[in-house]
Amino acid sequence: MSHCRPWEHGWSRRRMLGALAAGSAAAGGAGAAGLGGLLQPAVADELARNDKQILLIWLDGGMSQLESWDPKPNTPFGGPFRSIPTTLPGIHVSELMPKLARQMKRLALVRSMKTEDANHSSGVPKIMRGHPRNRGVTYPFFGSAVAKLMGPTASGLPPYVWVKPGNGGFISKHAGFLGARYGALALGDGKPPANLVRPDSITSDADRVRQELRKKFNRQFADRRRGDFNEANSYVYDVAQTLMKHVELFDEKQLKETDRQRYGTHDLGRHALLARRLIEAGVRFVQVTSYGWDTHGDNFNSHASRMPKVDQSISALIEDLFDRGLDERVLVVVMAEFGRTPRINGSVGRDHWPNAWSVAMTGCGIRTGTVVGETLADGTDVKSTPYDIGHMFHTWFSAVGLDSAEAQYMNGTQPLPIAHDDMHKVDELLI
């Protein structure tokens, strides 16, 4: 049903996003599916044309910046590893990432991250939410925010898919105040959601008949009723059917052996490869998580065994995205909740260090071949202008075409900025 709502009369971008955020009618997100009755066609078109996508690699527990992007060899805290030159003149990274060193020209690096929270339990959500100013509401994680602000792509696939080790399911708590439906569809170990495959007892014809009947009954029900419940309920069936069409995504037999070898057969490799295919299939936001980076003990052996997996899979991913021209519209971010202490503790480990760490990114209007900021010679603090996660959120939103200085969510009647209102995008990182 289309009946007009206040925001349909005159719509600045701010108003439009606010309207989407209010969400009472945007049921399944601002996707092509839910837009028809909600926005004037021109706005709907504008959003539908936005084909930008995001791929977040999350190294949970806190990858060491000193054993990766910001090595400090031959200093008291440097540890045993050497640094190696990269394709960017003058820029060195840890010897544990030789393949990524060759990709440095295609990356942008921020070495001056300085964030607030040194705890996993509160630090992870803070970083994931872009740590906005506290307004008494629970902000969405990055993926849920994008699911809300951009909705699904024209593919109709769920906008926020999370590939992770362990169990899958639907993780609604990522959505914060936006409401459960903007949560993550989690694919545990990359496995498809339960019940994705139609059992043999139902032929595709029989399925078509019953789905058509369901739609007919729903249309009748929704007539002259508030539409949000029916939109939400119809949306999940649409997504389920769209996912079924992509069942091949979960068929590992269809993978090329060369791809498998390039990405690696370990968890991160398999999950990064699935992430590439999910992006190609049109998922708006894909997150890949690798656990176990909390190296309080035996930091160096841990990184010696873990870093090659990151090096292998992320470099293969970047290679593929650039080879296929996807870098033009896919933003890739590699980060964790914080870095690790320069000081080496009594268990030959490194502890939590939000004071000076690094984030890498590329694609979608990010200025490649850039290194922003630097740390002190011993790595203990940021030497240049420090950047918080809020600055990154502004930058990333900008890269995917959202004006984060203007756009707002609406939480009931409370307007909320989508990124920290005291912070701004980092122009050096953008083309």
Next chain:
Amino acid sequence: MGYYTGSFMSPDGRRGVSWVVPRQFLDRKPIMRRWVFLCAISLGGSAAPAVDAADESLHAAIDRLIDAQAGDAVRAPAADDAEFLRRVMLDLAGRIPTHIETSRFLDDKSSKKRDVLIDSLLAGQDYPRRMQELFHAMLMERRGDHVEWTKFLRHAFAKNLPWDQVARAMLAPDSGDENLRGAAYFLTARLTKEGAMAPVDVPGLTRDVGRLLAGVDLGCAQCHDHVSIDDYKQVDFQGLHMIFENMQSRRGDSFPAVTERVMKKDKEFQSVFTMDPRTTGLRIPGAGDVPIQTFPKGEEYSVAPDRKAKTPGVLKFSPLKELARGLAARGNPLFARNIVNRLWFVMMGRGLVEPLDLFHSANPPTHPELLERLATEFTAHDFDIKWLLGQLARSECYQRSSRLPGEGPLPDATTYAVANQKRLSAEQLFWSTMIATGEISRMKPKPGTGLEQVVAQTESLAALQKQFLKTFANPPREPEVDFAPTVKGALYLMHDEKVLELLKPRTGNLIERLSSMKDTKQAAEALFLAVVSRRPSGSDREAVERLLEKKEGVARAEAIGQLAWALLTSTEFCVNH
């Protein structure tokens, strides 16, 4: 001519004052009205001004106040009998009506049949189960379950215990009362570790007590005064929190239980912003300070604990009992407002205050006078939940249609001019699916057998029930407030073999019953009555006729199964509208 009446209670609920004033007197004397109002506050009563309770029932007052505020908004007509029956059955019995109940109600010509139905549902055998399921989801937020907790809730609602007594049982559990001791699970379930690395979340318990029993979420005031809500102070949090820090789960019993230590001194805390050291005694939401009483060493107990007999003893000063007495009290305005707002939400699909757990002065109710009236009368009726639900169900506001014929925009949800749609809980969805598909009647239960017994006695149905709850309930610790259908739920109903089996003809089930009907019109009517609790419309009939045309035997049964599936997965079935 009429009278204003009201009553106040002292914060501990022990002294009560009732008053009656001629209406004319107060209406003409604004100063007197204000005086009465202030008296109400100073006596610790709810801050409601004089209430006209003498000549107006609560449901009439609801309609008067809702109507006054809805102003010019176009009203939906009254729900027709089918719409009303389904709605009130879901709300008060936790399930849809059977096709027999529906036809009987639709064919009943009595003008009083709605009131009769409401009363019979409130007195019926489904009511305690429905309330147990509702309050379980509301209070435990899917943290888990315990047989003793279920027993407590079932007892509370079967006996229609006053809400203050129910709340006191949860806050200061009495392990000596076999029917009520399971209430301790409200506390103990929140004192378990969520993982090997996670500490027990005592602040989370403090927060939940405020949220669920007083409608105030003090969570963000743990380390400093709330940054955006002026009413929520750190001292409020800390003064409540110290009660739970002084308490722990008691081990070694088969039922949930807690023990308290002797509380010796005020709690010291400081704001992470100002670093000023401060102290507080107990502080109870809506009731203020309770000084700590101390006793000389050795004299803290009126009944000393006995280690050998494993009896915990009885403290002379029990912070939990102080909390129970101060929070679940007649004089505590937050206590009554919180629960009437939550029950209003359950029945009307929207809270008068939203979010349900953010009562504060900058977040006023949409209908302030109504909220006060509900709270005052609910208190005056001894916190009688059954009475309140009956009044809500009798209002025109509740009995309006969720559909607005004609043209033009639908009025805002807060006007209640058109009934709001409501989420079905996983339990409501399960029982309704069982009723609709004829699974319960297929088992031919003896008259008077509850739904639960039928399912518990049938292994396959018990397994299905578990799977339904797993699929449609929210994850732990997420309030089930919004309608939040999931892809998981859709795929489950689309493809799960056990679900699909419900839609194959089996002796005595819906599909078999319909397949045996030669007349398609008759089959269409039976199908719609069974699943969506109404008679089919013209176009519904056409859809059925078109699909069943010339189909016989297996093909016909299959087509009926497809129709039933489409109705079961339709929005009409999976929401309360």
